[in-house]
Each structure stands twice: as C-alpha cells, then as structure tokens.
C-alpha cells in the first residue's frame with residue numbers, strides 16, 4: 001500500500017471512530033425528588049449551547065417527566081418501546097427539545113429487558129447503536145434508588161452525576177448508592193452535585209463531607225462537581241413547563257448551571273464507542289445477551 005493511501009485510510013478510521021464515539025453521563029441519586037430531571041434537562045441545554053449534540057434519555061419509566069420539564073408537550077407519541085417492538089427506528093422516537101437538545105421519553109425499564117425475546121433485544125441493540133447519528137453526549141436521567149435498572153445505567157456510563165440535597169436523608173441515601181457501586185467497582189468517575197443548597201459554602205461542605213466519608217470507609221474516590229442553589233425559579237419553571245435555564249436566564253439556578261457546565265467542560269472527555277456502552281449495559285455471555293443486574 002502506498003504511504004499516501006495508508007494515511008488516507010488512517011484518517012478515515014479516525015473519523016469513523018469519532019462518528020461512533022459518544023459520551024454517556026448518567027444522572028442519579030439515592031433519594032427521590034432531589035432535582036435529577038431538572039439538572040439533566042437544564043445542563044443538557046447549557047451543553048447544547050456550547051456545541052454538543054445532546055440527547056436526554058429519560059430512563060425513569062414509572063414517573064417519566066423529562067418532556068414536561070423540557071416543555072415538550074404533549075408528550076411524544078413514541079419511545080424506546082416502539083424501537084424494541086421493531087415499529088420505529090431510534091431517529092423516529094426522538095423528540096426535539098429546546099435549543100436543539102433531543103429527548104427520548106419514558107424509556108422502557110431495563111429490568112424488563114430480561115424478558116425480551118432475542119428478536120426484541122436485537123431491535124434494541126440496533127436502535128441504541130444509532131445514537132451517534134443523533135448525539136455525541138447522552139444524559140441519562142434515572143429514577144432514584146438502588147434498583148438493578150438504575151445501576152445498569154450507572155455502570156454503563158463514562159461519568160456519573162450523583163445528586164443530593166443538604167438534607168441528612170438525601171446524604172445518607174447518596175452514600176448508600178456509593179456503597180452499592182463500591183461492591184462492584186472502585187473506578188467509576190462519580191461527581192457530586194449538591195442541589196437546593198442555601199449557599200455555595202453549605203453545598204461545598206456537604207460535598208466534601210460525602211467525599212471524605214466515601215474515601216475513608218469505602219475506598220471510593222468521589223469528586224465534587226459543584227452546587228446548584230435553592231431557587232424558587234426552578235419550581236416556577238416546572239409549573240410553567242419550561243426549563244428554568246430558558247425562562248429565567250438571570251436566576252441564581254441558571255448561573256449555577258452555567259458554572260456546572262463550565263466545570264464539566266474542563267474535565268477531559270473520554271467518549272466510548274457506542275458498542276462499548278451497549279456491552280456494558282448488558283452482559284454478553286457467548287452469543288447470549290445476559291441481563292447485567294437483578
């Protein structure tokens with residue numbers, strides 16, 4: 001092969017790899033109602049404004065509400081379930097959100113995948129493998145708690161944003177998630193966001209305390225990402241069914257989202273191939289796709 005051909009081929013391969021790469025950020029919490037969905041949507045919009053192609057995947061089947069927070073009403077007619085049934089392609093179930101973010105709502109609970117027929121599993125894998133066509137950053141908004149479904153999304157991610165509030169119950173439950181993760185791996189990139197703090201100092205103190213305890217008792221290195229202040233604009237915007245980042249550009253909460261975005265952008269990205277994500281989401285065992293948890 002001529003040197004010039006080889007260089008060309010290498011360039012093509014690098015471009016292919018880039019096209020196939022995607023960064024997965026899973027947003028989770030121990031306690032419910034601490035702000036995961038609001039953070040997923042508003043941070044997603046902020047990241048889209050700095051040029052990322054963002055997909056917010058609502059992995060909370062029971063209480064799916066990302067579309068409401070994003071202002072996509074009425075809710076999209078189709079979701080991942082239609083992909084699994086082979087009725088729609090991934091592109092067809094994607095809804096357009098504000099500022100160019102894409103949304104897939106009410107994704108089927110991963111624990112029900114255990115019962116899927118091989119054909120449906122293949123449809124899902126095929127669907128997920130199309131993600132790089134629509135996004136280079138996927139933000140997965142999970143439900144709270146320790147279910148296998150949530151943990152599958154946690155372990156498949158490049159980065160986990162663990163949300164808590166300063167309330168002792170939320171802190172205890174956040175620690176519970178870190179503990180559950182620590183049984184399986186010490187290597188996951190977990191970043192803490194303290195939401196609804198009354199001051200930046202209060203939020204940072206909470207984050208430092210959790211990080212210290214996780215390091216001391218679980219040997220887990222947890223980083224603090226930052227703080228989202230308690231702000232009535234958040235509740236107002238939810239009631240108005242519009243993201244606060246758009247409705248209230250001068251609000252404290254919006255400034256915090258900008259700051260969180262900048263902090264995230266300063267962390268070197270380590271996108272993975274989409275196949276890597278799919279493999280992590282499930283466990284492959286020979287030709288069989290085995291369910292990762294439960």
Ligand SMILES: Nc1ncnc2c1ncn2[C@@H]1O[C@H](COP(=O)(O)OP(=O)(O)OP(=O)(O)O)[C@@H](O)[C@H]1O
Pocket residue numbers: 029031032033034035036037038039060063142143144195196228229230231232233234235238253
């Ligand atoms: N920074 C904030 N300031 C004031 N209120 C907030 C803030 N963040 C969240 N809230 C309030 O908390 C409510 C719950 O937020 P959100 O739905 O984002 O939580 P969640 O963690 O996704 O909940 P779930 O566990 O039920 O999915 C919001 O509707 C809003 O009223």
Ligand SMILES: [Mg+2]
Pocket residue numbers: 036037038060065141142143
């Ligand atoms: Mg939620």
